Amino acid sequence: MLGIQNAPFLITTGNPMSTIDIGLVGVGKIACDQHLPAIDSSPDFRLVATADPHSRLDGVDGYDSLAAMLNGVPGLQAVAICTPTHLRYSQARIALEHGKGVLLEKPPGATLSEVEDLISQADRQGCPLFAAWHSRFAPGVAAAREWLAEKAIHRVEIEWKEDVRVWHPGQAWIWEPGGMGVFDPGINALSIVTRILPRAFFLREASLQVPSNCQTPIAAELSFSDAQDTPIHAAFDFRQTGPQTWDIHVDTDDGRLSLTHGGSRLVIGRQVVLEAEEREYAGLYARFAELVRAGTSDVDVAPLRHVADAFLYGHREIVDAFVE
Structure with a gap:
């Protein structure tokens, strides 16, 4: 089990x-x-x-x-x-x-x-x-989970974009089967969302951009929904340069919750509820x-299951070769 x-x-x-x-x-x-x-x-x-x-x-x-x-x-x-x-x-x-x-x-x-x-x-x-x-141990995750527990959720937007050359230099395994490509960081976002949302959600469609010389995607667009048809959209990209983006936004009947900087900053409405140094490990x-x-x-296994669903159900688009 x-x-x-x-x-x-x-x-x-x-x-x-x-x-x-x-x-x-x-x-x-x-x-x-x-x-x-x-x-x-x-x-x-x-x-x-x-x-x-x-x-x-x-x-x-x-x-x-x-x-x-x-x-x-x-x-x-x-x-x-x-x-x-x-x-x-x-x-x-x-x-x-x-x-x-x-x-x-x-x-x-x-x-x-x-x-x-x-x-x-x-x-x-x-x-x-x-x-x-x-x-899941980022500073704002537990508070976000607690605040969302009784809220009516209308929409979720996940944007997780970073530079693979900075975070995985020389790590060719990430482009091989099992290496997960952009889902290596993307699964972190999914681990947070599966923790903070009060209901299970399911993949409806996915687009995976795979470099011509790789076996795993460099970018992905995912659309999920839950039993109440709440739209949940995720955009993952390994080609981000400059400032990196690790943000989750949840629109509810009581305003917007934003969990940004990988979960170290929590904003509800216009109020910064929590901002702390990252000490996940x-x-x-x-x-x-x-x-x-x-x-x-x-x-x-919920985060891994969502990634497996994306590989099973996603449409693959071949894009330019990746050269480090």
């Missing part, structure tokens, strides 16, 4: 507030930019090892593979998997088989079938599994610590 699973945790951690020993699998850009600073500043975790055949961290035991790390540090309680998407399933399964709690960088898998199997494996092993939708690791200590899992 896809969704949130609750299961007993096999590992005994002693004091429920004691530090959790964690290993990092994959020491690439996202790990160095986000995971390492979050772990370093977390009162809940201690980084004791990494697994990456190409990279090491000073002062931390490094291994060429996850299997070698698990054998070398059997006391690990949890792992964070930050490999490219197509490798996450195999790595997560190994960690679960060894009884470890697992954090999956987004998206949690290359396919829904992979994630479904991981949910079942975590349930059988009694291990926490966390699909880490980091954008700090919140992400605080949530993972809760799950490890409680022995529960949190795996929401």
Whole structure:
């Protein structure tokens, strides 16, 4: 069953507030930019090892593979998997088989079938599994969700546009099957919208612009609606230069809610309700610590399902080749 699973945790951690020993699998850009600073500043975790055949961290035991790390540090309680998407399933399964709690960088898998199997494996092993939708921990998301809970929603506009050359330099995997192309950032927007809107919504049509030398889209236009036919439109683009755009606007019977700057700024009507420094990964690791200590899992596949629907249902248009 896809969704949130609750299961007993096999590992005994002693004091429920004691530090959790964690290993990092994959020491690439996202790990160095986000995971390492979050772990370093977390009162809940201690980084004791990494697994990456190409990279090491000073002062931390490094291994060429996850299997070698698990054998070398059997006391690990949890792992964070930050490999490219197509490798996450195999790595997560190994960690679960060894009884470890697992954090999956987004998206949690290359396919829904992979994630479904991981949910079942975590349930059988009694291990926490966390699909880490980091954008849901942006400062304004919780307040937006609360404000919208009882509102009549008339329209939703999502604009998520950024420069792939800035955010994914030299990362050719993003243009290969499973790399998701513009849906790599676009799924962040979908993770927020699926969190803040009070009703489920469904894809009605999609247009995917795919460079002639790539397998994944560089831009996409998506139209959704819910059971009440509320129009929800999303525009994703990897070709944005200059200022980057990560905005969501929701028109309601009580005015417009705008969640901008990736969720760090919340405006209702003309009033700035909240504007705060982005600390998504700090919140992400605080949530993972809760799950490890409680022995529960949190795996929401709704954002990934919407992306899968877009690939299944979208019209493809071939555009100019992408040259970095």
